[in-house]
Amino acid sequence: MIDGKRIHGLDALRAVAMLLGILLHATIAYRVENAFYWVHDNGYNNISFDFVYFFIHSFRMPLFFLIAGFFCRFLYNRKSEKKFIKNRWTRVGLPFIAGVILIVPLTMFPFRVYEAVFKSHLPWNEAYRKSFYQMFGRNGLAHLWFLYDLMMFYAVVIVLKRACRFSPVAAFFKKFSNWWNKQNLNNIYWILIFSISIFLILIKETRLFILADTSVIPEHISYLFFYGYFFTTGWLFHKRTDVFQILIKNYLKLLIPGVLICIGLFYIEAAERLNNNLSIYFTGKFLAGLVIVLFTLGFIGFFLRFFYKENKTWRYISDASYWAYLIHMGFVTAIQLYFIDSNMPGILRFCFSFIIPLLISFATYHWFVRYTFIGNMLHGKREKQIIDNQSNMRN
Numbered sequence: 393m394i395d396g397k398r399i400h401g402l403d404a405l406r407a408v409a410m411l412l413g414i415l416l417h418a419t420i421a422y423r424v425e426n427a428f429y430w431v432h433d434n435g436y437n438n439i440s441f442d443f444v445y446f447f448i449h450s451f452r453m454p455l456f457f458l459i460a461g462f463f464c465r466f467l468y469n470r471k472s473e474k475k476f477i478k479n480r481w482t483r484v485g486l487p488f489i490a491g492v493i494l495i496v497p498l499t500m501f502p503f504r505v506y507e508a509v510f511k512s513h514l515p516w517n518e519a520y521r522k523s524f525y526q527m528f529g530r531n532g533l534a535h536l537w538f539l540y541d542l543m544m545f546y547a548v549v550i551v552l553k554r555a556c557r558f559s560p561v562a563a564f565f566k567k568f569s570n571w572w573n574k575q576n577l578n579n580i581y582w583i584l585i586f587s588i589s590i591f592l593i594l595i596k597e598t599r600l601f602i603l604a605d606t607s608v609i610p611e612h613i614s615y616l617f618f619y620g621y622f623f624t625t626g627w628l629f630h631k632r633t634d635v636f637q638i639l640i641k642n643y644l645k646l647l648i649p650g651v652l653i654c655i656g657l658f659y660i661e662a663a664e665r666l667n668n669n670l671s672i673y674f675t676g677k678f679l680a681g682l683v684i685v686l687f688t689l690g691f692i693g694f695f696l697r698f699f700y701k702e703n704k705t706w707r708y709i710s711d712a713s714y715w716a717y718l719i720h721m722g723f724v725t726a727i728q729l730y731f732i733d734s735n736m737p738g739i740l741r742f743c744f745s746f747i748i749p750l751l752i753s754f755a756t757y758h759w760f761v762r763y764t765f766i767g768n769m770l771h772g773k774r775e776k777q778i779i780d781n782q783s784n785m786r787n
Contacts, residue, residue, distance in 0.1 A: 401696035410713035418746035421728040436738030451687035461626025488539035497527040499722040590681030600680040643693030650686030716753035723749035
């Protein structure tokens with residue numbers, strides 16, 4: 393499972409989590425529910441897209457932050473603090489800053505055009521001109537908010553690690569570490585413990601699952617607690633890698649009830665029953681916490697079970713997925729905007745809004761990013777081997 397410096401199952405899972413983000417964004421325009429923050433195509437809506445969005449959103453980012461916390465401890469223990477900071481600054485900090493300056497304004501352009509044409513009812517030419525000037529204003533963090541949160545979590549890690557130089561703090565964390573190492577994680581009550589903790593964070597949220605906070609100054613502190621909780625859980629899992637064998641053994645016992653509960657929760661939210669009854673509200677919130685835990689742990693077990701060997705294709709996808717997620721959103725929304733009021737069959741609108749950005753992302757990565765300074769920044773240096781690459785693409 394742990395092969396040298398890489399855990400291949402978690403690498404593959406992290407890549408899938410990134411790519412699922414593209415799929416999730418491709419569904420939003422075609423949901424029955426009109427998302428105020430996104431392009432909405434009134435010409436084609438289907439409840440199945442609402443469910444796909446609901447399903448992916450229930451676990452994708454908690455899973456991502458748990459994996460991030462796991463690798464954070466892995467890197468921190470493997471490197472000195474100085475090298476850890478340099479590594480995270482290169483892999484996360486610089487892409488975030490470059491993305492906010494270069495990617496986010498272009499990403500927001502089709503959103504601005506949509507608002508100008510379909511909400512403010514401006515002519516297209518005027519909408520383009522107005523949206524162009526708005527690109528140079530405040531655009532928020534858009535889909536790069538997760539990098540911002542990661543940097544905050546890394547900063548907390550460094551502060552706490554330095555605080556451990558003081559004896560009382562070190563004694564507290566040592567006592568907690570000893571307690572954690574003695575726990576029998578095979579007991580089912582740990583599922584409930586994790587779920588109740590999430591339930592307490594979700595309790596005041598209006599929706600079943602937490603959304604994203606794209607503001608530079610966070611407007612939803614509960615979001616930071618939520619994602620920080622999974623980041624911390626990932627850190628703790630690195631101390632107890634025996635949990636992986638438990639998850640590998642029980643992944644079906646986690647995923648099957650997770651799917652069934654998710655279907656029930658989707659019905660509750662789609663039927664707008666969450667706020668009709670206090671008992672339904674609290675039950676729904678608890679089950680939301682439970683399904684997040686079941687999916688998060690279940691998918692880790694699944695990927696560790698079936699993707700434990702090194703695979704060059706998946707290694708390539710893992711490398712490319714970061715770049716694909718960074719640049720995809722503007723293409724997705726531009727295609728969705730282009731197809732509004734068109735004669736294109738509805739299902740093809742969705743397919744094109746997912747597949748075309750994916751192809752553009754992977755093509756630009758392969759030809760313009762992988763072996764350049766951008767690729768070095770995103771995932772480290774890769775040696776160019778034309779024959780091997782061609783062989784890998786055929787396999």
